[in-house]
Amino acid sequence: MAEAxxxxxxxxxxxxxxxxxxxxxxxxxxxxxxxxEEFQGQYESTPIKRSPKVTGRHGVKTLQGSxxxxxxxxxEVAIPDQFDxxxxxxxxxxxxxxxxxxxxxxxTATHEAALYxxxxxxxxxxxxxxxxxxxxxxxxxxLQARGAVCGGTITCEADERVMLNATDGRALVAATPSDTYQxxxxxxxxxxxxxxxxxxADQMDVELVNLxxxxxxxxxxxxxxxxxxxxxxxxxxxxxxxxxxQRGVGASGGVARMRQSGxxxxxxxxxxxxxxxxSNASAWDPYALRDDCTFIELRAKTNxxxxxxxDTFLAIxxxxxxxxxxxxxxxxxxxxxxxxxxxxxxxxxxDPAVGTSPTQVFKYNAARGLYIDVTPTISGxxxxxxxRDSS
Numbered sequence: 001m002a003e004a005x006x007x008x009x010x011x012x013x014x015x016x017x018x019x020x021x022x023x024x025x026x027x028x029x030x031x032x033x034x035x036x037e038e039f040q041g042q043y044e045s046t047p048i049k050r051s052p053k054v055t056g057r058h059g060v061k062t063l064q065g066s067x068x069x070x071x072x073x074x075x076e077v078a079i080p081d082q083f084d085x086x087x088x089x090x091x092x093x094x095x096x097x098x099x100x101x102x103x104x105x106x107x108t109a110t111h112e113a114a115l116y117x118x119x120x121x122x123x124x125x126x127x128x129x130x131x132x133x134x135x136x137x138x139x140x141x142x143l144q145a146r147g148a149v150c151g152g153t154i155t156c157e158a159d160e161r162v163m164l165n166a167t168d169g170r171a172l173v174a175a176t177p178s179d180t181y182q183x184x185x186x187x188x189x190x191x192x193x194x195x196x197x198x199x200x201a202d203q204m205d206v207e208l209v210n211l212x213x214x215x216x217x218x219x220x221x222x223x224x225x226x227x228x229x230x231x232x233x234x235x236x237x238x239x240x241x242x243x244x245x246q247r248g249v250g251a252s253g254g255v256a257r258m259r260q261s262g263x264x265x266x267x268x269x270x271x272x273x274x275x276x277x278x279s280n281a282s283a284w285d286p287y288a289l290r291d292d293c294t295f296i297e298l299r300a301k302t303n304x305x306x307x308x309x310x311d312t313f314l315a316i317x318x319x320x321x322x323x324x325x326x327x328x329x330x331x332x333x334x335x336x337x338x339x340x341x342x343x344x345x346x347x348x349x350x351d352p353a354v355g356t357s358p359t360q361v362f363k364y365n366a367a368r369g370l371y372i373d374v375t376p377t378i379s380g381x382x383x384x385x386x387x388r389d390s391s
Contacts, residue, residue, distance in 0.1 A: 223367030
């Protein structure tokens with residue numbers, strides 16, 4: 001009988017929802033189950049040690065101070081079949097919000113689109129409950145949290161999906177701290193995960209444009225890259241966020257809220273490209289681009305057909321500057337490992353220029369900027385668009 005009530009790591013579920021009011025716990029049900037991998041969660045408390053002058057080894061009572069939930073994990077990027085902004089959100093909406101992105105929806109004559117922009121001052125919080133079941137699958141223990149936020153990275157690895165990696169996640173404990181981790185008798189295991197395919201990293205086209213002369217790495221022209229030389233899979237966007245425990249005295253004591261902000265560093269991209277003969281018009285000299293402080297535009301897009309046959313895509317947009325270059329070898333070719341700092345976007349007409357306007361929004365141009373003709377109002381340095389062709 002005792003073994004039947006051991007908690008197993010293999011059987012569990014995670015429920016999560018963006019909060020209507022940050023820090024106010026949402027009521028979660030089985031319909032709020034999310035596809036989240038490698039979840040790690042802890043209920044933590046800061047010990048307050050007491051060290052009087054004693055006649056022997058210290059042995060007086062230690063108190064417990066501020067409390068928090070820490071968490072991490074990863075999720076793929078996917079949208080519902082026949083994605084419709086009037087009724088749907090992308091499956092990873094809750095995690096993008098926790099990572100500091102704001103969302104703006106667009107419904108045009110040709111597309112249904114959700115545009116996420118990394119917010120300079122994000123205000124969203126997430127409630128979640130993480131369940132681990134007993135070996136007999138009848139009951140569970142669960143960790144609950146509210147006001148959850150996190151930092152993280154976005155990775156596009158070889159033979160992988162485009163992944164959102166939550167790191168340094170923090171959240172408030174339950175309003176009654178002792179409820180933060182508890183048992184749930186006769187807990188249902190009935191959840192339904194989406195059947196939609198996630199976006200794949202290997203099928204992503206990455207376009208790099210030198211904004212000083214419109215030279216496209218690998219040949220072609222802006223909006224029509226030739227891909228003669230390749231960007232290698234395995235590139236990473238580092239959000240470089242700090243998660244702040246904002247404290248305040250009061251009846252509940254401890255941590256009042258969790259907020260994320262920039263950690264003082266720019267958002268960065270770790271990117272690898274092939275080295276080719278520098279005199280070739282479509283090859284790049286990263287040393288020169290670094291030394292000349294040249295701005296570049298990066299547009300990355302991966303398409304797939306959903307189950308109904310509609311074309312969908314995931315796109316990543318940013319403007320940046322190469323700040324570090326490492327020459328290496330891989331798979332019988334020389335490569336450049338680049339570190340790119342992300343800068344304020346330019347207007348597609350070049351005024352304002354890259355790195356000059358903190359309030360500049362991402363814009364559309366037939367060969368530059370966003371891939372579809374929408375007019376965002378949210379400003380930020382990094383944009384992710386998820387869209388379906390509705391024409």
